[in-house]
Amino acid sequence: MIEGANKFQVFEPHSSTLPPLRPYFREFWRRREFSTELSKFSDKAEYLESKLGKVWLVLNPLFLAVVYFLLVTVIQGGRGQSGGFTTLCHILIGLFTFYFAQNTILLGAHSITSGGSLILNQAFPRALLPLSSAISAAKQFLPTIPIYVLIVVIGKLFFNDSSLPGLTISYVVLPLLFLLLVVTSFGLSLLFATMNVYFRDTTKLLTYIMRIWLYASPVLWQPDMLNGWHRVILYLNPLGPILSANSRIWIDGLLPTLSQIIACLFWALFSFVLGAYFFISRERDFAVRI
Amino acid sequence: MPSASKEIKSMPENLAIKIENLSISYKINVESKKTLKNAIMRASKGERVRTRTVEAVKGLDLEIPHGSVVGIVGANGAGKSTLMRAIAGILPPTAGKISVNGRISTLLALGVGFNKSLSGRDNIILGGLAAGMSKAEIEGQTEAIADFADLPEGFIDMPVRTYSNGMYSRVAFAVAVNMTPDILLLDEALSAGDAAFKEKSFNRMRQLCDEARTILIVSHALSSINELCNHAIWMHKGKMLASGKPEEITEQYLKFLNVGELPSSYEDL
Numbered sequence: 001m002i003e004g005a006n007k008f009q010v011f012e013p014h015s016s017t018l019p020p021l022r023p024y025f026r027e028f029w030r031r032r033e034f035s036t037e038l039s040k041f042s043d044k045a046e047y048l049e050s051k052l053g054k055v056w057l058v059l060n061p062l063f064l065a066v067v068y069f070l071l072v073t074v075i076q077g078g079r080g081q082s083g084g085f086t087t088l089c090h091i092l093i094g095l096f097t098f099y100f101a102q103n104t105i106l107l108g109a110h111s112i113t114s115g116g117s118l119i120l121n122q123a124f125p126r127a128l129l130p131l132s133s134a135i136s137a138a139k140q141f142l143p144t145i146p147i148y149v150l151i152v153v154i155g156k157l158f159f160n161d162s163s164l165p166g167l168t169i170s171y172v173v174l175p176l177l178f179l180l181l182v183v184t185s186f187g188l189s190l191l192f193a194t195m196n197v198y199f200r201d202t203t204k205l206l207t208y209i210m211r212i213w214l215y216a217s218p219v220l221w222q223p224d225m226l227n228g229w230h231r232v233i234l235y236l237n238p239l240g241p242i243l244s245a246n247s248r249i250w251i252d253g254l255l256p257t258l259s260q261i262i263a264c265l266f267w268a269l270f271s272f273v274l275g276a277y278f279f280i281s282r283e284r285d286f287a288v289r290i
Numbered sequence: 291m292p293s294a295s296k297e298i299k300s301m302p303e304n305l306a307i308k309i310e311n312l313s314i315s316y317k318i319n320v321e322s323k324k325t326l327k328n329a330i331m332r333a334s335k336g337e338r339v340r341t342r343t344v345e346a347v348k349g350l351d352l353e354i355p356h357g358s359v360v361g362i363v364g365a366n367g368a369g370k371s372t373l374m375r376a377i378a379g380i381l382p383p384t385a386g387k388i389s390v391n392g393r394i395s396t397l398l399a400l401g402v403g404f405n406k407s408l409s410g411r412d413n414i415i416l417g418g419l420a421a422g423m424s425k426a427e428i429e430g431q432t433e434a435i436a437d438f439a440d441l442p443e444g445f446i447d448m449p450v451r452t453y454s455n456g457m458y459s460r461v462a463f464a465v466a467v468n469m470t471p472d473i474l475l476l477d478e479a480l481s482a483g484d485a486a487f488k489e490k491s492f493n494r495m496r497q498l499c500d501e502a503r504t505i506l507i508v509s510h511a512l513s514s515i516n517e518l519c520n521h522a523i524w525m526h527k528g529k530m531l532a533s534g535k536p537e538e539i540t541e542q543y544l545k546f547l548n549v550g551e552l553p554s555s556y557e558d559l
Contacts, residue, residue: 007472008301011379011388034419041416045407121398122420123379199326284382287375288316 017281024280028125035128039135061144065092065151085161086251087222093148093250094219094243100141101185101239102210107133108189109196109203116290126283127276130189134182148250165253173245173255180268181242187271188238190279197282197289218243235259238267301389306473306504307354307377312386314347314372346372348528350386354521356472359495359505361515361536363543364525370508373525374398374475377506392472392504395421397462397479406451410441410461413450417465431468438494439464440487460487467494474498477508492518512540 047053065088072088108130112119115129155161196202214220217237223244226233234240241263245256256264301308320340332339347369354360362370375381377388378396405413414435418428436446439460441453450458463479474495495505495518509515515522515536522539524532526546532539 007391007393009379009390011376011383011390013383013385031419031422033425037419037425038416041405041408041412044412045405049407118420120375120380121396123394123396124420124422199324199329201325201327205326285316287380288318 035132038132057143061147085155085159086163090247090251096144097246098219100137103137104134104185105189109192112193112197119286119290130193134186168253170249170255180264183268184271187275190275194279194282197286235263304355305353306356306392308389309352310387312347312350313384314376315343315345315384317341317343345528350530356504358521359499359519361519361522362508368525369528370525371477374477378475394473395466395469395471396475397466398477407449410446414465435464435468472503474505
C-alpha cells in the first residue's frame with residue numbers, strides 16, 4: 001500500500017497560476033526520499049561503466065588541484081603570497097564551490113527534459129527532479145573539502161606556508177554559507193529547468209554562460225583586487241557574495257562582513273522565490289511540452 | 291499536482307472516480323524547433339509564436355464505482371490517454387473537476403522511467419518510489435514483484451538493457467499491479483509478455499477487482515476489454531460517444547470502424 005499518499009484528491013483548474021502551495025510542499029517533503037534515491041541510482045548508473053567508479057569523485061578535484069598547482073606555482077613562477085600557494089588555495093576553494101553551483105544548475109536544467117518519461121507516467125512534485133540533481137552535485141562537492149584541507153596541511157608542512165589560517169571560529173559560518181549556496185543554486189536550477197522545457201537549447205547556452213560566470217566571479221581573481229565602486233560587481237553576481245565570503249573564511253580566517261551576509265541572504269531568497277515561482281507555476285504544463 | 295479540496299465530502303462513498311464536465315485543452319507549439327535562437331529571431335521580426343489549441347477532452351461526465359473494471363476504447367487521438375493522465379493528476383483540467391477516492395498506480399506506457407543501465411531490482415525500487423511508496427515498503431515487495439515478473443534466474447540483478455522486450459514489459463507491469471493500488475490505470479499495457487504471463491496478469495487484475503479495487507484500461511485489444519471489464523466507454527474526438535456493457539460498446543465501436551466482427555480482429559485492432 002502506498003502509505004501516506006493522499007487518498008482523496010480533487011483535480012480542477014487553478015484560478016491562479018500557482019497551485020495551492022501548502023499541499024504542494026507537504027507532498028514535496030513527503031516524497032523527498034524519491035530525490036535522494038534517484039540521485040543515488042543516477043550516480044550508480046553513471047559510475048557503473050567506469051572501472052574506477054566513485055574514486056573519480058576524489059580524482060577529479062585532485063587533478064584539478066595539480067593543474068592549478070602547475071599553473072600558479074610553476075608556470076606563473078610562484079608570484080603572490082608564499083610562492084603563490086595562497087593564490088592556489090584561493091583558486092581551489094573558489095573552483096570547488098563554483099563547480100558545486102555549476103553542477104547543480106546544469107544537472108538541474110537537464111533534469112526535467114531528461115526525466116520526460118517519468119513526468120508522463122507519474123504524478124509527483126516535479127521539483128523533486130532538480131532536487132535530485134542538487135543532491136548529486138552535493139555528493140560531488142563534499143569530497144573536495146577534505147582534499148582542500150589536505151592541500152592546506154601539505155602547504156603548511158612542506159612549503160612552510162604560514163599565511164593560511166589554522167582552525168578559527170570563522171569556520172562555524174561555513175554550514176550557513178553552504179546552505180545559502182544550495183538555496184541559491186537550487187533556485188537557479190529551477191529557473192533554467194523550466195526554460196529548458198520551452199527552449200531546448202537553454203542547456204547548451206548555459207555551458208557558455210557558466211564559463212563567463214566563472215570568469216566574472218572572484219575565483220580566478222581575488223575580491224580585494226576590486227576597489228571603490230568596482231566592488232558593486234561582486235554584489236551584482238548571485239554567487240559573488242558567497243564566493244567572497246567563502247574566500248574570506250578559508251583564506252583570511254575572518255568572519256564574512258555584514259554586507260556579504262546580507263547579499264548572500266538576498267540572492268538565496270531572490271533566486272529561490274523567482275525559480276520556484278517560475279517552475280511551480282509552469283510545471284503542470286510540462287507533461288504537454290515534453 | 292493534486293490539489294486537496296474539502297469538496298471531496300460531496301462525493302458519494304461508493305465512487306472511486308467522479309468526473310464532472312471535464313474539458314482538457316492545451317496549446318502546442320507549431321514551431322518545429324523550440325529554441326531560444328528561434329524565439330529571438332521571431333521576436334526581432336515582430337512575429338508571434340504559432341500555436342495550435344488541441345481540445346483533447348470535451349465536456350466529459352463519468353462516475354466510476356469502487357471495484358469496477360472500466361475499459362476505454364476509441365481511435366487514436368480520441369483523448370483516452372489524456373483522460374488517463376488527467377485522472378492520475380499528471381495533466382490539469384482546463385474546465386470541470388475530477389475527484390479521486392483512492393491511491394493511484396499508473397502504467398501509462400510500458401517501462402517508462404526505467405534506467406537501462408540499472409538492474410531490474412534497482413528499477414523496481416525507483417518505480418515504487420516514483421509511485422509514492424517509501425523505500426522500506428518497496429523493498430518489502432521487491433521479491434514478490436520479481437517473482438511476478440517471472441524473469442529467468444539471475445536477470446533481476448542484471449542491467450535492464452540486457453532484457454528482451456517481453457522481460458522489460460513484464461517488470462514494468464509487475465511493478466504497477468503489485469503496489470496494491472486502490473485505482474490502477476493501464477494504458478496499452480495488456481500486451482506485456484507471452485500467453486502465460488497474460489493469463490497471470492489477468493488473474494492478478496481479477497484479484498485486485500475482487501478486493502474492490504478499481505481498474506481503468508485503455509486498450510485496442512477488444513477481446514481483453516470484453517474479458518476483463520464490467521463496463522466500457524467509447525471515446526471519439528474527446529467526447530464520450532457511448533457507455534455501457536463491454537460487449538455492446540466494443541461491437542458498436544467495431545461497426546463504426548467497419549471492421550466486422552471476426553474474432554482475430556478483436557485482438558489485432
